[in-house]
Amino acid sequence: MNESPNQPDFEELEVLLLDSGDSDFPETSRERLNTLLRETAEARTFASELLFDDALLADSLSAEAAEAVFKDEDSNIDTTRQRKKSTSLRIAAAVVIGLIALSFAMNSSSSLSPTSVVATVQSTNRVSGLSDGQTFEIGERIELQQGRAVLRFNSGAKFAVEAPAFLTVTGPNEAELDAGRGTVRVPGMIKGFTLVTPTERVVDLGTAFGIEVTDNGTTSVAVFEGELELRGTDKPQRLFAGQSTQSVEPRSPAQSIPHLVDAFLNTWETSFGVETVTGDLRVARPGERLAPGLAVDSKTLLLFPEREGVSLPEGFALNATRTGLHERPFRKHVEHLSESLTVDSYLLQYNPGLDTSDSGNDRVFTAELRFDRPVVGLILAADQLEGSDAQLAMPGAQLKSIGRRGINIDDQVELSEDRRTLHIRMSIQNSVDQIRVLVDANA
């Protein structure tokens, strides 16, 4: 086996890729394959070439099978030249067979789901007429008369919208918003999520933004993170975090307006899967979220949504996975995930910005926090918090400036039986308390 991370073992990679087609491909081999691919760009390029070639091979061989279907018994001409000329035709024949089947599928309502779904309701809050997990195909309309809902598009983009709102799902990464207010967040590497309104075309370029469309079509946009482009006119307008605009007429340039944030705070929270927050706790506002190490608030606990859709391997170390009360001393200091999980991470923090440990002025903060998906783990101790920062904290979180992380001897965190609600009681003796909450990203 080649030891150098710069020189992938191509033969091993080839064997693993070939074996990976088997349904009983061992997990250890699968992990080794992923490790090799993570290590070098050369390994990924090599694998990509092999897999593209395999697809070509499969198509060519399928074409032969299709040719048998269409074979003209009277034709025995088989010169090399004609074989070459007919290559694309033969492959087309194979594909046409598939497309004929697809055509039948498209006209059969029973076979439309689940493959034609482009968006799913992740969660609802006091909504009638929509339910969690409800799916939408291209062209389907959503009318929200009350409450809030989070719509998750196949691209990964999330649109938290509050009533009254009227929109049509137009693709796996786009929708038309006729009226309503909401927050769009496009996590990770996904770009290009598009919202079309009566007066504007808003295209995400890696961002979080608020959008409001009034009954007369006026569209207000506020960029919270990253950037986006307004493409409602011939001259696209680029907007960055901290900027807001308003578009009144179709094909007229948007006008700058004072930055809007407060109007979107409800859907901002909802977009992160936070259903309710009560007591001495608030969700970090746009701007605060990206650097919890710099956020100071002596009056309340703060919840910072961190990275989303992070794959944690089996055996990942944390401090609690069970429901019930968690406090020091922990029943078991470190627990390990029994299976790999994809999670969204949240950092809950108290940081008054100065050390109050000697003031004798203890204060108890209590709060209740409900998520729209189950909590699968808690990280409560300083060493596990530090150990998980690389995978779960936002880039640039500035957490190194914070000492005394984790919870203290009098702090309590209780996870409800349905795993969605956390009851938090923190006795603020030291300067900082911090815990990390992991929520099942795919529930």
Place this chain on the structure above:
Amino acid sequence: MNSPTPEDHPDAAFVSALTNLQSRLRGYCQAALGHGDEAAEALQRTNITLWKKSSEWDPEQDFSRWAISVARYEVLGVVRDRQRIKRRYVFDSDVAEQMIDVANERVEPNSARQEALESCLAKVSSKNRDLLSAYFVRGETFQEIATATGRGLSALKVAMMRLRRSLRGCIETQLGKEASA
């Protein structure tokens, strides 16, 4: 609002464009997700989405760019649906994202390679062609092929490796000849 419905029937230009792009779409999904059911699922989702959105395509515009962007989102959708659907997968999510990037760079049309492959396949013995078809077309496992043919499992895998390498070598030689002609 004019939204396409399942009853809409794409025109001939669309069907032709989709047909011509199938190999690349399949390659793209496979390069991003590896061998297995996920790539097939992503390809099927891509075809259905393109079919339903066919009325939005302007034949004057680049079909492949549009179709590949749809495929990208469908690949991401398959990755995201993993825990809900509990389907077996090959590449971890972070690796799949990296492989999508590589696939984006390699997805340009390559009809010369396809023709070279056709030419090379014509030289493969019927026994070896049967082996390739069993694995790549009918989706049989090595164990199933071994049982059906009476060949040893290890020997079968070695034969497949050699066959693929020999095909790759033949393709490169063929392309080299064409380049120097």
